[in-house]
Amino acid sequence: MSKELKITDGIDANVWSAFVKVCESSNVKGYTALNEFMLKVIYASIDHLHLDHFKTYIDFIPNLYFQTFNNEVGKSTYTKIQQHSVAISSLYLKEIIQLVTFRARSKKNKPDINRINQFYDSGFGAYGRLLFYMIHHGDAKHFLEAIDHLESLDDQNTGKLFALKDDIREYKRKPVADQDKGVLVKLQKDYSALYQFQTYKRHVISGTKYWLYYSYRLGKINSPTLITLLDRISIPFRDWTELLRDLLFFREYRMQGYLNWNSWTMFQDKSGETHMISSSEWLTFGFLAEMIRENNSFINTAGLTTEQLQQLAAAYQSLTDEGVYFRNYWEKWTDVLNTDSQNNLVERVNNIIEIFKEGKRKNSINTYQEIANADLDDLRLTTFKTHVGNSWKNAAHITKLFKSRNNTVDRTGDDDDLYKIGSKIILEGGKSAFIQGAHHREIFNMSDMGGKLGRWEDDYFFRQIIKSDPEQIKGRSLVKVLVRAIETLKSVDVQPDLILLSPQYSYKDEVFLKDERFISKLKELGVPEDESNFYLGKFDNIPIYTSFSEQLRGKVVVCDFSQAFNMEFKTNQNWYEGLLEISVAPITLADAQLRLDVEPVRWKKTGDGSTLTDEEALAYIRTSILIDIWTILKFNVLNENAYIVGEINLNAGEDLR
Numbered sequence: 001m002s003k004e005l006k007i008t009d010g011i012d013a014n015v016w017s018a019f020v021k022v023c024e025s026s027n028v029k030g031y032t033a034l035n036e037f038m039l040k041v042i043y044a045s046i047d048h049l050h051l052d053h054f055k056t057y058i059d060f061i062p063n064l065y066f067q068t069f070n071n072e073v074g075k076s077t078y079t080k081i082q083q084h085s086v087a088i089s090s091l092y093l094k095e096i097i098q099l100v101t102f103r104a105r106s107k108k109n110k111p112d113i114n115r116i117n118q119f120y121d122s123g124f125g126a127y128g129r130l131l132f133y134m135i136h137h138g139d140a141k142h143f144l145e146a147i148d149h150l151e152s153l154d155d156q157n158t159g160k161l162f163a164l165k166d167d168i169r170e171y172k173r174k175p176v177a178d179q180d181k182g183v184l185v186k187l188q189k190d191y192s193a194l195y196q197f198q199t200y201k202r203h204v205i206s207g208t209k210y211w212l213y214y215s216y217r218l219g220k221i222n223s224p225t226l227i228t229l230l231d232r233i234s235i236p237f238r239d240w241t242e243l244l245r246d247l248l249f250f251r252e253y254r255m256q257g258y259l260n261w262n263s264w265t266m267f268q269d270k271s272g273e274t275h276m277i278s279s280s281e282w283l284t285f286g287f288l289a290e291m292i293r294e295n296n297s298f299i300n301t302a303g304l305t306t307e308q309l310q311q312l313a314a315a316y317q318s319l320t321d322e323g324v325y326f327r328n329y330w331e332k333w334t335d336v337l338n339t340d341s342q343n344n345l346v347e348r349v350n351n352i353i354e355i356f357k358e359g360k361r362k363n364s365i366n367t368y369q370e371i372a373n374a375d376l377d378d379l380r381l382t383t384f385k386t387h388v389g390n391s392w393k394n395a396a397h398i399t400k401l402f403k404s405r406n407n408t409v410d411r412t413g414d415d416d417d418l419y420k421i422g423s424k425i426i427l428e429g430g431k432s433a434f435i436q437g438a439h440h441r442e443i444f445n446m447s448d449m450g451g452k453l454g455r456w457e458d459d460y461f462f463r464q465i466i467k468s469d470p471e472q473i474k475g476r477s478l479v480k481v482l483v484r485a486i487e488t489l490k491s492v493d494v495q496p497d498l499i500l501l502s503p504q505y506s507y508k509d510e511v512f513l514k515d516e517r518f519i520s521k522l523k524e525l526g527v528p529e530d531e532s533n534f535y536l537g538k539f540d541n542i543p544i545y546t547s548f549s550e551q552l553r554g555k556v557v558v559c560d561f562s563q564a565f566n567m568e569f570k571t572n573q574n575w576y577e578g579l580l581e582i583s584v585a586p587i588t589l590a591d592a593q594l595r596l597d598v599e600p601v602r603w604k605k606t607g608d609g610s611t612l613t614d615e616e617a618l619a620y621i622r623t624s625i626l627i628d629i630w631t632i633l634k635f636n637v638l639n640e641n642a643y644i645v646g647e648i649n650l651n652a653g654e655d656l657r
Helices: 012-024 028-048 051-058 060-072 076-087 089-104 113-137 140-151 158-172 181-194 196-217 223-232 237-250 258-264 279-294 306-328 342-373 378-395 397-404 430-434 448-467 478-491 510-514 589-598 600-604 614-621
Strands: 266-268 274-276 408-410 419-427 471-475 498-501 518-520 535-539 542-546 555-559 565-569 581-586 625-637 643-648
Touching: 012 028, 012 051, 012 060, 012 076, 028 051, 028 076, 028 089, 051 060, 051 113, 060 076, 060 089, 060 113, 076 089, 089 113, 089 140, 113 140, 113 181, 113 196, 113 258, 140 196, 140 223, 158 181, 181 196, 196 223, 196 237, 196 258, 196 279, 237 279, 237 306, 258 279, 279 306, 279 342, 306 342, 342 430, 342 614, 378 430, 378 448, 378 581, 397 448, 397 542, 397 565, 397 625, 419 448, 430 625, 448 555, 448 625, 448 643, 471 478, 478 510, 478 555, 478 643, 510 518, 589 600, 589 614, 600 614
Parallel strands: 408 565, 471 643, 498 542
Antiparallel strands: 266 274, 419 625, 498 555, 518 535, 535 542, 555 643, 565 625, 581 625
């Protein structure tokens, strides 16, 4: 590294401070010396490919424009400094970028093109900031000069780019068997890297144009000036087809700091309140304004990658919202956008939005097809089944009681008809939860399918025992009903050993909770862990368990459990804990065709009103998933005299809370 470059280490802030001081004191000689030093550092940075110093000092140029333009107002003594920093700023940047191009073509220590592109990034970023400051100051004269200088920039690589494009085209024409994917990827990367200069240049031009539109929206520029500037900024015809891809690139989250655009987005409204918007917001707005003004018919979605189509789908809603803005304020924009009526403006907006709508549709179709063809992931299936099983186990209180008390009969292998409790559902769009890759989506609360099944089992049990016409007792309070039920059972030599009630009584009935015969589980030791979530404690030394079944709401069951009931069940070693079958299966093409034949309207009509083709609808159906969850069991009443169903019948004015 040269000595000239080394002496700048650590003094960048001091150099800038010195610039500010000489500007404030109108010290032309001092300013000239510092200006020469700045350029020397920039030139040396390019020569030695020292990016950090280049990035720092090239930003001095637009910042000095901003500093001197502010200070010049009303002070004739600043004229000479302004000539250096204001009038010549864009020329400096043009020459510096050209010097980077010259360095890129140097045969001595020829740099890698990607390294050169880093210098272009900073150079064009500084150019964009200079244009932003000129718009901010209303400096139309120097803005137009800067645009002239920018448009004249050329990296002299047109011939190489055409040659690379031909190489790529010819390579793609080869038989697939003769192609080497690595060779094609390298050719495409080489083309992209060499094309980066043109990309930066186009982005600065289009981004500046989009900011002009947004400045007019904010009231920062008047329509005659805006029209003059817009008419002067030309986007070459060859670049029009790139504008859509550019917008999708601009909208990527990781691109928010691209070309320093994130620093443009803070502004004050008429009330003085400060706002900050994302660069993607004003770039999207400006893009739509430009398309309306030019009545552009060159936008098309052909050849967009999957990622670009995803971005386009995300941009669709933003553009739709901005279209509403233009419809509402068409009178403000009619001259700027070259529209002679509101209908004309609305027609142009709708034509553009329709292109994005079609692109969104393409993205949806691609997504459907990729999800439909994806394999189910074993790990996600296992995880789902585990969560569903745990949810079922936590909610199936009655089944758990029968198992823990060995009050069951295993009917596996028998021909006995038991009840199949559960559901077979088609979860629309649910396959994405069971695949890997970009289309994987979490679907929350799916595991509650198991909890719902557990509650269904409890409902089935309580319906069975209530319809068997046992003795029923009604009372005004839970305690009174419990006491009467226990006494009644004991009077016929039945020793109650279990109480079932709704969990609301664990916190709602103060009389019950404060009764000395009730012992909370919190005062007990050795409560089995798998019963702790539904075991409440004891009343009169009889264990109390709860159930979420709606059938038990306002009721209580007191029983000799083993004498009163039993549970028959069937098991399979492949089921969850041998009892719960959980099946997840994709929809086959044949099944999808059958569903489409039966319900064509359901599957072919989309949410936005468009219609899918049969092929597209089949792909959409196959983004769904078949989920089968069930148990095979039967609850039996063995002895109607061994249990009592109590009902708490509150009179008006009584409140157990």
